[in-house]
Amino acid sequence: xxxxxxxxxxxxxxxxxxxxxxxxxxxxxxxxxxxxxxxxxxxxxxxxxxxxxxxxxxxxxxxxxxxxxxxxxxxxxxxxxxxxxxxxxxxxxxxxxxxxxxxxxxxxxxxxxxxxxxxxxxxxxxxxxxxxxxxxxxxxxxxxxxxxxxxxxxxxxxxxxxxxxxxxxxxxxxxxxxxxxxxxxxxxxxxxxxxxxxxxxxxxxxxxxxxxxxxxxxxxxxxxxxxxxxxxxxxxxxxxxxxxxxxxxxxxxxxxxxxxxxxxxxxxxxxxxxxxxxxxxxxxxxxxxxxxxxxxxxxxxxxxxxxxxxxxxxxxxxxxxxxxxxxxxxxxxxxxxxxxxxxxxxxxxxxxxxxxxxxxxxxxxxxxxxxxxxxxxxxxxxxxxxxxxxxxxxxxxxxxxxxxxxxxxxxxxxxxxxxxxxxxxxxxxxxxxxxxxxxxxxxxxxxxxxxxxxxxxxxxxxxxxxxxxxxxxxxxxxxxxxxxxxxxxxxxxxxxxxxxxxxxxxxxxxxxxxxxxxxxxxxxxxxxxxxxxxxxxxxxxxxxxxxxxxxxxxxxxxxxxxxxxxxxxxxxxxxxxxxxxxxxxxxxxxxxxxxxxxxxxxxxxxxxxxxxxxxxxxxxxxxxxxxxxxxxxxxxxxxxxxxxxxxxxxxxxxxxxxxxxxxxxxxxxxxxxxxxxxxxxxxxxxxxxxxxxxxxxxxxxxxxxxxxxxxxxxxxxxxxxxxxxxxxxxxxxxxxxxxxxxxxxxxxxxxxxxxxxxxx
Numbered sequence: 001x002x003x004x005x006x007x008x009x010x011x012x013x014x015x016x017x018x019x020x021x022x023x024x025x026x027x028x029x030x031x032x033x034x035x036x037x038x039x040x041x042x043x044x045x046x047x048x049x050x051x052x053x054x055x056x057x058x059x060x061x062x063x064x065x066x067x068x069x070x071x072x073x074x075x076x077x078x079x080x081x082x083x084x085x086x087x088x089x090x091x092x093x094x095x096x097x098x099x100x101x102x103x104x105x106x107x108x109x110x111x112x113x114x115x116x117x118x119x120x121x122x123x124x125x126x127x128x129x130x131x132x133x134x135x136x137x138x139x140x141x142x143x144x145x146x147x148x149x150x151x152x153x154x155x156x157x158x159x160x161x162x163x164x165x166x167x168x169x170x171x172x173x174x175x176x177x178x179x180x181x182x183x184x185x186x187x188x189x190x191x192x193x194x195x196x197x198x199x200x201x202x203x204x205x206x207x208x209x210x211x212x213x214x215x216x217x218x219x220x221x222x223x224x225x226x227x228x229x230x231x232x233x234x235x236x237x238x239x240x241x242x243x244x245x246x247x248x249x250x251x252x253x254x255x256x257x258x259x260x261x262x263x264x265x266x267x268x269x270x271x272x273x274x275x276x277x278x279x280x281x282x283x284x285x286x287x288x289x290x291x292x293x294x295x296x297x298x299x300x301x302x303x304x305x306x307x308x309x310x311x312x313x314x315x316x317x318x319x320x321x322x323x324x325x326x327x328x329x330x331x332x333x334x335x336x337x338x339x340x341x342x343x344x345x346x347x348x349x350x351x352x353x354x355x356x357x358x359x360x361x362x363x364x365x366x367x368x369x370x371x372x373x374x375x376x377x378x379x380x381x382x383x384x385x386x387x388x389x390x391x392x393x394x395x396x397x398x399x400x401x402x403x404x405x406x407x408x409x410x411x412x413x414x415x416x417x418x419x420x421x422x423x424x425x426x427x428x429x430x431x432x433x434x435x436x437x438x439x440x441x442x443x444x445x446x447x448x449x450x451x452x453x454x455x456x457x458x459x460x461x462x463x464x465x466x467x468x469x470x471x472x473x474x475x476x477x478x479x480x481x482x483x484x485x486x487x488x489x490x491x492x493x494x495x496x497x498x499x500x501x502x503x504x505x506x507x508x509x510x511x512x513x514x515x516x517x518x519x520x521x522x523x524x525x526x527x528x529x530x531x532x533x534x535x536x537x538x539x540x541x542x543x544x545x546x547x548x549x550x551x552x553x554x555x556x557x558x559x560x561x562x563x564x565x566x567x568x569x570x571x572x573x574x575x576x577x578x579x580x581x582x583x584x585x586x587x588x589x590x591x592x593x594x595x596x597x598x599x600x601x602x603x604x605x606x607x608x609x610x611x612x613x614x615x616x617x618x619x620x621x622x623x624x625x626x627x628x629x630x631x632x633x634x635x636x637x638x639x640x641x642x643x644x645x646x647x648x649x650x651x652x653x654x655x656x657x658x659x660x661x662x663x664x665x666x667x668x669x670x671x672x673x674x675x676x677x678x679x680x681x682x683x684x685x686x687x688x689x690x691x692x693x694x695x696x697x698x699x700x701x702x703x704x705x706x707x708x709x710x711x712x713x714x715x716x717x718x719x720x721x722x723x724x725x726x727x728x729x730x731x732x733x734x735x736x737x738x739x740x741x742x743x744x745x746x747x748x749x750x751x752x753x754x755x756x757x758x759x760x
């Protein structure tokens with residue numbers, strides 16, 4: 001035991017200080033080598049700009065050698081020319097003992113000098129001595145434990161130490177694996193914005209290899225406007241110390257592609273010390289941004305399809321909307337007749353192709369459409385050569401190639417698990433369609449297939465209506481398989497006579513429950529009046545069918561928005577006693593329309609309310625003010641000189657002036673106030689509950705915010721606003737137009753006074 005204790009004591013007395021010394025010196029040497037190579041590149045850039053006179057660029061060379069070291073400790077640096085003469089060096093000399101590294105400086109392959117860096121290792125030496133003393137004491141303690149305590153206690157202590165060490169290693173490995181494998185990017189930058197650490201996902205998001213990003217500044221990834229935005233965010237975090245979460249930043253990848261990212265950033269600082277940089281998380285939201293655009297256009301297509309059963313009208317508007325999502329030079333919709341094994345060109349938009357004109361039919365055999373039918377999924381075809389295409393698709397593709405089209409994407413139109421046609425996109429550009437476009441085209445194909453099927457169904461229903469008694473069984477089968485709700489209703493009472501499965505599913509009731517009730521019982525109480533005029537016109541024979549949108553109430557109380565088409569069933573010589581109603585569920589479309597209405601009340605440039613939004617909300621507030629007998633204040637503001645800014649500085653600068661004005665107004669007015677851009681350079685603000693507002697204080701506060709902005713921003717012009725404010729008194733009420741006119745007149749009076757002041 002004594003020998004084992006002595007051996008362990010020796011290991012501690014020698015291994016710990018020696019290991020610390022080697023690790024510290026190795027780390028300093030590696031850091032010094034990286035830093036020296038990086039700074040030598042900066043010197044070589046100076047040499048390349050003035051090859052023969054670079055030795056006299058003393059200020060630039062001195063700035064390079066004076067840059068702080070990576071570890072923040074003093075470092076001696078010396079630049080020499082080819083003759084060995086010192087050209088520039090730091091003001092301090094590294095304290096001995098030192099380690100040094102030297103890099104040759106080249107210009108066009110010719111050595112023109114050297115860059116040498118020296119770093120003191122006095123601190124590691126001192127700590128090595130201290131560690132030696134400490135390790136000797138620790139070794140003696142271990143020797144004493146080995147000599148004094150039984151081996152079982154020692155084994156237990158060593159096992160605990162090993163277990164703790166293993167847990168530490170597992171914890172470190174776990175967090176390292178998390179950082180290396182997360183989808184989000186992690187980064188660290190110094191206070192100048194240069195990247196010092198990052199994970200692989202960060203490299204993937206920006207499209208640069210690791211060695212290029214190291215030391216790169218964040219400005220490389222963006223344009224000047226976004227660089228200012230990022231700087232303001234980082235500066236705010238630095239000043240306030242509060243992390244910033246979820247600010248969006250438009251970046252530019254190495255391949256030139258634009259990417260949208262969501263960034264969260266916070267300071268790197270030890271307790272009681274100054275910040276040394278920033279670290280944060282980067283998330284690629286490009287797909288989300290594109291998905292939002294796609295969702296809006298797909299919603300438009302859905303509303304279009306739900307608004308009419310005229311398929312030709314759908315085709316015309318459909319092609320214009322689809323082109324916003326998928327570029328094409330020719331779009332074709334084919335409908336199949338499997339009994340005759342032919343395809344008919346139901347609709348064509350764009351480039352003319354001989355033999356493939358609107359309304360023409362052709363055999364399916366040997367065509368792209370036949371390949372789509374077999375695959376039941378989309379195809380992307382690159383038109384390589386007429387010979388190759390003729391071999392693959394002998395009856396259809398050659399004329400397409402001759403028309404100059406080089407890319408083709410085709411998707412099946414599938415309704416109720418049956419291929420009814422194909423949708424073809426063609427482009428003159430080779431390789432125009434990626435897989436993402438194919439996925440989108442299939443979604444669009446599903447929508448247009450539904451529209452075609454609904455149009456066909458409506459036609460079939462009209463035919464069936466004329467011969468209901470003779471083909472009741474056939475009609476019932478058709479109705480039961482319909483994707484829309486169908487019902488026969490007694491016009492005098494509203495009693496359901498027949499209903500199909502889809503209508504029962506739509507309102508959450510069984511067929512028996514539906515036949516025992518009336519359409520009035522499942523209609524929202526606020527929508528009952530919608531039928532009165534329509535029923536009167538149908539009974540009078542003035543119209544043969546009508547459509548309207550209303551709300552049904554499901555059995556569980558949930559509201560379902562529906563679009564119903566009512567057609568009376570007439571017998572010769574009699575007034576109609578029953579009607580046939582086709583019911584389409586438009587709940588999802590109504591939800592999207594509500595979202596679009598909110599968007600239609602906002603000004604796209606400033607995100608303030610637009611004229612429509614302002615008038616809508618202001619009219620409501622005037623009514624509320626009359627009821628509560630409280631005053632309102634309407635302020636009319638004009639951005640002075642905006643036409644001059646647009647004419648001389650460009651419309652982009654004019655847009656900036658409007659956005660800056662928006663920021664000033666949001667600083668000046670309360671969150672409860674309604675702020676709007678009425679159009680052009682005109683703004684209006686309706687202040688709610690103006691009893692405690694002092695117009696003098698308000699004017700001073702607004703002017704102070706304008707002056708503060710002009711003092712902070714360096715623009716070729718000074719932002720100037722003119723305003724006038726009118727009070728709304730419920731005891732002497734005015735219309736909204738009269739109130740705006742009063743404030744507008746006061747604003748113009750101020751503007752004229754400014755003009756007279758400038759002339760004087």
